[in-house]
Amino acid sequence: MKRLSLNVVLGGAIIGTVVVGAVLGAVWTPYDPLKIDFVGRLAPPGASHWLGTDEFGRDVLSRLMAAAATSMLISLSTVAAAGLLGTAVGLVSGYLRGWTDRILMAFNDALLAFPAILLALGLLTVAGANSYGIIVALGLAYTPSVARIVRGTVLSLREREFVEASRVMGNSELYTVLRHILPNCVGPMIVLATSMFGWVLLAESALSFLGLGVPPPAPTWGNMLAASRPFIAQAVWLAIFPGFCISLTLLGINLLGDALRDRLDPRMRGAS
């Protein structure tokens, strides 16, 4: 019980801070995140600019706050989209088996064979490089791995006797899947979703790097990190602070994810 509450407290504190920062950043920032000031460019962290300024003299703290909302939105939507679609495909494929399974999985494996980032690149050129395009592209790119994992879990669950017991009771197939199989997939799904959250944050920065992320000057943690590369020797804070934000958010999400998984699993509830 003690470890569980520690996870909740720590993860909650971190995510709470990030969320407050994001909400605040949407209405107020210390400086205008887009205001260019060539006189004060690459200023180190100090009294007036707490986290310094970037190559265009923009305030880093303001940009981080403004970016928080965009980055969180992109990551959450992407994970949700990939999670929903992948779970649906995995459930259908794993439960029905046979030809449905083979066709779906052949398609799925073909997609898995491409690196997710390459897939996203291709999709982005079709969908257009903006936040929605990124969500659609990354969401589709990560769907196959979710589908694979859910299918595997379903395959083992459907052989369990409680699924058979449900059929003997006269429950419909759909009811059996929703009532008995889906809830038992939640554990692996949460683990996957929390790690996927991190992949998406990083993939977004990689896309920015390739010029297909959220277009500048709008800030995201990813494109800030990407833009800091040429100045890493002169202005190391440009890379450190966005990187720190990404890592901290990941830590928070993982802690909360673990706590959520344990909370949803009756076997873990009340265990020491």
Next chain:
Amino acid sequence: MTDIVSSGALLDVEALSLSVAATGTEVVRGVSFAVAPGEIVGIVGESGSGKTLAVRSIMALQPPAIRRTAGTIRFEGRDLAGLSAKELRDLRGGRIGMVFQEPMTSLNPSMTIGRQLEEGLAVHQRTLSADGRRALVLDMLRRVGIADPDGALAAYPHQFSGGMRQRIMLASVMLLQPALLIADEPTTALDAVVQRDVLELMVGLTRAHGTAVLMISHDLSMVARYTDRIIVMRRGEIVEQGRSDELLRAPQHPYTRALLSAMPRRLPARPIPPAATPIIEVRDLVVEYGGRRGLFRKEAGKRALHGLSLSIMPREVVALVGGSGSGKTTLGRAIAGLLPSSGGTIRYAGRPIGAGGPGWAVYRRNCQMVFQDPYSSLDPRMTIGALVGEALRTVPAMGRGEKADRVAEVLSEVGLAGPFADRYPHELSGGQRQRVAIARAVVRRPAFVIADEPVSALDVTVRAQVLELFADLQARHGFSCLFISHDLGVVEQIADRVVVMQDGRIVEQGDRDTVFDHPSHAYTRRLLSAIPALAPTGEGGVRLKWRFDDVAPEPVPS
């Protein structure tokens, strides 16, 4: 007994205590016993009695979380605590061999039998040449009854049945001619007939080599048949030990008596009221498993049931017995509608049923099932109340309050009244879980229940209680039952009629007393020879009578 301990004992365990290192909980307390050279000793106890831990610590193979807190273990006069890791390794395999419970997993699936058997010889007898090793392996495989030893050398474990694998496992251990063989539930995973063959082989082989055997089991009668001495353990302590026949005839400790009285025994035959139509009538049922069908090939299907006919009268308990692979579970699942049949008819109360047909919904409501494994048949994410209540979900014309009342009523009938309704399956013991599974099956007041090995996963004393509950519910609600089991002892206690299956065919059926006392088929006699009949003695114990003891063991399939 003291004379064995003092003089020349092969193994001498004294005041052994084991604890869980993290919490300090004692799991084995002050256990002392000795094994003389060539002696066969059985350790009997239920799950959690510490029997496996105590014996594994002899080879220092207890899990790392378990610490030895007190006591000494002497093997051939040497204290095992003082041995180096190297000396221990020489002991393991070389002087002490071990046969594990699960033949399906105790052989490495990616190594040939030949290489696995040679492995031990290569480690422990370095002077032996490759040809010498091969000759020894071939000889030993022949002695454990492998029909084609040369072929077996190049074969992989999956090509053998469970019984054959256990023979191979035994061969690999006996190759090194250990002084002590530890057998941890060596035949629990095997069916009765195969169990007897393997045990007889084990006893014969060890007697020939003068190897002592320490056999762990939960099955008192089986141990009594093959051992010289029995040690009874309970909750980490030895409650009684003594010569096998004496211990059985006049047990001293109440727990030993409880174990003995929990052994299934025959009850007087019940009158079954005559009825015009059977509740279930199966005629010429054929089930085929479809072969794999790919794009370019079509493999032939395997016929699991060859045209079976069977009928079950109202209020009757019909037991379906047979070894593993006999098709008894397939038959149960086909009758339950979980498997499509490829031929024949199943009638419920005189009307044919088929998935989606007019009689189907009625049949589905009236035919329920209890599964074998209580750990897998309950959804871990639902409370007990929800699990039992779910069975009422599709019952039309039953109000919410009515359903709740029925659930509470049934839960109290199975002895899980009150707070249990809000608990989750993982908070319950195996026996309690099986009570939940039974409650779920009877909550609709079905006319017919299929019970697929409902007690085979349970401990002896728990099994007796669950059987009693089941019989009690059956008498009260009067449902008919198809009771599938490989355990003839259980069947003898609960069945009105017995149907014996072998290789997808019914070889014999009749009322219980006739089948048990005057079996007409050779296979039935072989099944019966594996279980004892109990005759109570005046001293609170029992005498075991082995039936048809002269029956030849099953011929080894080539």
